[in-house]
Amino acid sequence: MPILPIVTYNDPVLRQKTTPVEALTPEIQSFINDMFETMYNSDGVGLAAPQVGSLHRIFVMDADPMADEDEETFGPLLFINPEIIEKKGDKITMDEGCLSIPEVTDKVTRPEKVVVNYRDDKFEEQTKEFDGWVARVIQHEYDHLEGVLFIDYLSAFRRRMHKSDLKEIDKGLRETSYPVKPK
């Protein structure tokens, strides 16, 4: 399975909306396998299709490394055609980062829980509630499918703080420990 190069800020594909997948064809399955491989290779906890230059409405994740001792773990999770149908619970602020914006992290406030309708690894429809780290990663990856990045939530002041970093990434000058798509 090949490791796919990761698309970095400010590539236009990261701003496009994705299209639902119609069936779990061998091509799509092979693409999903590559996404998992790419995510693990880059030590990421989640990866959305636009981050490897595809507009399939798919993301993969494995938030187990981030789980607190008392939190439920899920192992690898696959979300095909996800829709967040409800957000609930307290608003929680946590540090976020993104493989497409290497070495930039900042605090983002999001709801504690989400209810997601999606298709699983057998293309069967599921509706499930998630909380904790899993809900956090789901919301971050889901945003990618809508062309939204975590830095969009930052204040103008905080964005200015990251301006030189973002410029460096945009120009393709930032070193990463994983393959990225050349600028």
Ligand SMILES: [Zn+2]
């Ligand atoms: Zn991201």
